[in-house]
Amino acid sequence: MxxxxxxxxxxxxxxxxxxxxxxxxxxxxxxxxxxxxxxxxxxxxxxxxxxxxxxxxxxxxxxxxYTMYEKEPVGKHIIDICCNISCLLRGSSEIIAHLEQRLGITRGETTPDGLITVREAECIGACSQAPAGQVNYRFFEHLTIEKVDEILDQLQAGKALVSPEEVTHG
Ligand code: FES
Known part of the structure; x- marks a missing residue:
């Protein structure tokens, strides 16, 4: 209700x-x-x-x-990784595999504590900044394993995410 x-x-x-x-x-x-x-x-x-x-x-x-409306329960934070062609060629498979391995879930799932959902996304229109993704619909570009770890550290510590420009690795 x-x-x-x-x-x-x-x-x-x-x-x-x-x-x-x-x-x-x-x-x-x-x-x-x-x-x-x-x-x-x-x-x-x-x-x-x-x-x-x-x-x-x-x-x-x-x-x-519209995909931005959630029709199923999701985690407090949603990480969408683009798996379309530009991002795929620039390593999005490794990025999403790292997320799965670190969080102990597979794409489409939510961590048991309800904190993070990881999903594959279709092209999010940031092809020239591949590999790209969104955290809670906010863009993160030129993703690397180090950037992803930094993002996860912040989410798991309950900290506000720094702006994408401040995530400096890669
Ligand atoms: S292919 Fe990934 S943003 Fe377009």
Missing amino acids: LSPAAREQILALCDRYPEGKRKSAVMDALFIAQGEQGYLSPETFREIAELLHLAPVHVAAVATF
Whole structure:
């Protein structure tokens, strides 16, 4: 169930759009729900649909079209490594294998403590900075094993990630 605060936030979104255009609030509403719950369930689709006076299938269609909406439980931090051609040629397989080995999980899985999910991603549009990935949807480019270790050290220590420019190895 969404909290009363989240429900209020979603209803407030409707004021941004002209009468009869509540559909336009769906993407923001999904982000509010995901921010609160960590992922989006069919029950959440129904709740959002009810608030926006839409068919649940419309909300579900938007959520399932875009990959940035999580439809399954994920870790507190999500590491996506691009495995498309430029990144593949520049070593993304080694990067993701190192993540799997260090965290004791395979791609698509979450660590048992719920801290980190590792996934393969399709091209994230940073081909000239390959190999590239995202941590919580923030870009990290020219990845190396050392950079990945530095990122993992920070996440596991509960520290805020330094900016990509400050990750200096490689
Ligand atoms: S191929 Fe990896 S970002 Fe494009």
